[in-house]
Amino acid sequence: xxxxxxxxxVTGIGATTPLGGDSASTWEALLAGKSGVGHLEQxxxxxxxxxxxxxxAVEPGEIIPRPQARKLDRSAQFALIAAREAxxxxxxxxxAGEDSAVNPDRLGAVIASGIGGVTTLLDQYxxxxxxxxxxxxxxxxxxxxxxxxxxxVGLEVNARAGVHTPVSAxxxxxxxxxxxxEMIRTGRADVVVxxxxxxxxxxxxIAAFGNMMAxxxxxxxxxxxxxxxDVTRNGFVLGEGxxxxxxxxxxxxxxRGATVYAEAVGQGVSADSHHIxxxxxxxxxxxxxxxxxxxxxxxxxxxxxxxxxxxxxxxQGDVAEIKALRKVFGAEADHMAISATKSMTGHLLGGAGGxxxxxxxxxxxxxxxxxxxxxxxxxxxxxxxVVRDDARPLPAEGRIAALNNSFGFGGHNVVLAFxxx
Numbered sequence: 001x002x003x004x005x006x007x008x009x010v011t012g013i014g015a016t017t018p019l020g021g022d023s024a025s026t027w028e029a030l031l032a033g034k035s036g037v038g039h040l041e042q043x044x045x046x047x048x049x050x051x052x053x054x055x056x057a058v059e060p061g062e063i064i065p066r067p068q069a070r071k072l073d074r075s076a077q078f079a080l081i082a083a084r085e086a087x088x089x090x091x092x093x094x095x096a097g098e099d100s101a102v103n104p105d106r107l108g109a110v111i112a113s114g115i116g117g118v119t120t121l122l123d124q125y126x127x128x129x130x131x132x133x134x135x136x137x138x139x140x141x142x143x144x145x146x147x148x149x150x151x152x153v154g155l156e157v158n159a160r161a162g163v164h165t166p167v168s169a170x171x172x173x174x175x176x177x178x179x180x181x182e183m184i185r186t187g188r189a190d191v192v193v194x195x196x197x198x199x200x201x202x203x204x205x206i207a208a209f210g211n212m213m214a215x216x217x218x219x220x221x222x223x224x225x226x227x228x229x230d231v232t233r234n235g236f237v238l239g240e241g242x243x244x245x246x247x248x249x250x251x252x253x254x255x256r257g258a259t260v261y262a263e264a265v266g267q268g269v270s271a272d273s274h275h276i277x278x279x280x281x282x283x284x285x286x287x288x289x290x291x292x293x294x295x296x297x298x299x300x301x302x303x304x305x306x307x308x309x310x311x312x313x314x315x316q317g318d319v320a321e322i323k324a325l326r327k328v329f330g331a332e333a334d335h336m337a338i339s340a341t342k343s344m345t346g347h348l349l350g351g352a353g354g355x356x357x358x359x360x361x362x363x364x365x366x367x368x369x370x371x372x373x374x375x376x377x378x379x380x381x382x383x384x385x386v387v388r389d390d391a392r393p394l395p396a397e398g399r400i401a402a403l404n405n406s407f408g409f410g411g412h413n414v415v416l417a418f419x420x421x
Contacts, residue, residue, distance in 0.1 A: 008184045008264040010418065011253050012090025012246030013358045014082040014195075017345055018054035018239050021063075022085055026345075026355070027362050030370040031391040035223035035344050037237050044203040050210040052222040053201045054239035054346030071139045072152060073117035074199035078242035078351070079149035080156060083111070083193055087157055090246040091258050095158040096191075101256045106190040108161040109154040110180045111197060111244070112172035114350025114408065117144030119202045149197050153244075161189040169408030170310075172196050173243065173353025174416050178267030180247050181416075185266075190252040195244030195354030206238060212277065216313065226347075227374035228311035228318050228340035229382045236312040239346025243354030245361065261365045265401065265417035268293025272411030279317045279407065283324030286405070289413040290328040299401060299417050301332040305394050306369045306402040308356045311340035312347050319381045321405060326383060336403075337394065338386045339363070340372040353406040357416060360404040364420045367394040 015022065018036025019029035029036070036054040045051050060077035061069040069077055096104035120143040127135050142148060147165040154163035162183065166175040173196020180194035209215045216235040218225040226237040247264055270292060272285035279285075293299065307325070311318050318340075325333045341359055348355055363369050369392045378386065394400055401419040 006185050006187065007250035008181050008247055009250050009253050010245050010261040010264055010361050011248045011258045012086040013261065013361060014085030014089060015241065015243040015355050015358045016056060016078050016081045017241040017355055018056055019345060021058055023358055030341055030344060030359060031368065033344065033371045033373045033389060035373065036239065037222045037225060037346055039222055048203060048206055048210065050206050050215050050217050051219045052225055052237060054237055055201055056241055071143065073120040073143040073148060075113050075117060075197045076149040076152050078199060078240070079111050079153055079197040079244065082195060082242040082244040083153045083156060086193065086244040086246045095156065097158050102191050104158045104160045106161055107157060107159045108163065108180065108183050108189040108192040109150055109157065109159040110164045110166070110176040110192060110194040111150035111153050112166045112176035112350050113146055113149055113197050114167065114169045114172045115198065115200050116146035117148060118200050118205060120144045122202055122204055153193055157193055159193065168412040169410055170347070170349050170352055171406040171408035171412040171414045172350035174357065174404060174406035174414040175353070177245065177353065177357055177416055178269065178414055181264050181266060184247055184249050191246065191248045193244060193246055195242060195357070196351045197242035197354065198349040198351035199240045200349060201238055201240050209238065214314065224374050226313050226343045228313045228343050228372055229379055229386055230375045231377045231379045233313045233315060233318065235314055236342065237346040239348045241348050241355060242351050243356070243358045245357055260421060262361050262418045263421055265299050265419050266293060266297040268296065268415040270413045272413065274411055277409050279320045281316055281320055283320040283327060285411060286321055286324035286407065286413050287327040289415045290324060293415045293417055294328070297417060299419065301329050303399055303401040303419065304336050304403060305400045306337050306339065306360070306363045308360045308402065308404045309338050309340050310405040310407045312342055319379065322382050322384050334385060336385060337369040337392055338384045339370045341370055343373045353404065353414065356404050356406070360402040361418050363394065364400050364402045364418055367396060368392065369394055
């Protein structure tokens with residue numbers, strides 16, 4: 001089927017985050033400015049310099065049948081929970097083929113993870129050392145594979161048009177959604193389940209990030225530790241969870257009478273080629289991604305009223321992103337409300353782009369921008385309209401758009417755009 005440049009829409013959303021077990025509770029907590037960060041209570045955390053994280057309170061094994069959950073890494077469990085919500089929210093009642101509304105040969109799945117099954121790897125290595133080779137789980141390899149979340153979501157919905165796993169560190173979830181948009185736009189699929197997931201709250205990742213000086217060590221004030229744009233910000237707080245959306249060609253959605261949240265306008269991508277972990281300080285790489293988005297879509301700058309910023313609460317990264325927005329949009333950036341939701345969810349790494357896409361879609365669908373919390377004194381270098389403390393209404397009339405920015409170690413930059421219909 002040759003159907004280039006088809007309009008792509010969002011018909012389903014799902015999430016499981018430190019703020020709530022589904023998209024509705026997560027959204028409610030975001031608007032209320034609630035923090036999901038708390039102390040690590042695990043025994044292995046006692047000697048770590050970083051003892052805080054944004055964790056999901058409910059064990060996935062309490063939601064997914066235990067026999068299935070035992071064969072899945074935590075990251076894949078989160079992906080399944082979010083995907084099931086999004087699939088049902090899109091109006092599908094069974095997997096493709098069983099639900100006649102979607103042809104499995106025209107259905108794809110693109111679920112990303114930045115690190116994959118790292119907790120499975122570390123836990124099973126402990127089993128090997130302490131109990132011997134015969135006690136290592138035979139499910140270890142399929143559990144730790146980076147493509148395990150996408151493969152299991154693909155199996156869940158019976159996706160046969162392609163199952164893919166972009167890996168680009170903290171840009172992975174956004175890259176997955178961008179790839180899914182292109183699958184539909186170019187005619188490879190009619191429906192794609194897309195998003196990101198991560199579950200890396202474990203001693204080794206936390207110790208490693210902490211030793212890189214990338215994480216906040218404000219152990220005495222966990223809920224205030226993630227503070228993007230504040231002059232005293234000192235690193236990100238690790239989070240976990242997943243965000244998934246169902247993307248669909250507008251024609252396919254209309255044919256089955258689906259409810260549409262927003263148009264998925266497109267993506268802009270670039271690479272800094274500057275440093276393996278540090279952002280390019282001038283923001284030029286990010287600006288390139290933003291400009292690519294504007295050049296490759298029919299999006300107009302005045303339509304953009306909300307930006308879910310990458311804003312991880314690091315001294316360099318937060319400012320570089322703002323510089324990039326000014327480079328591309330100039331004075332137009334004055335009317336773009338900036339929300340840094342990692343102040344509440346923590347940084348979900350490969351899951352961030354998925355969860356923050358859900359937030360971006362809801363921002364324009366509900367016409368309200370979530371706040372950024374924990375800003376006591378705004379960094380004077382942050383020349384932007386940051387939504388502080390309280391949610392802010394967006395224009396009640398007319399067509400509006402939201403951007404979701406995601407950047408990752410390695411210099412990966414991905415910008416997604418969603419627009420009201």
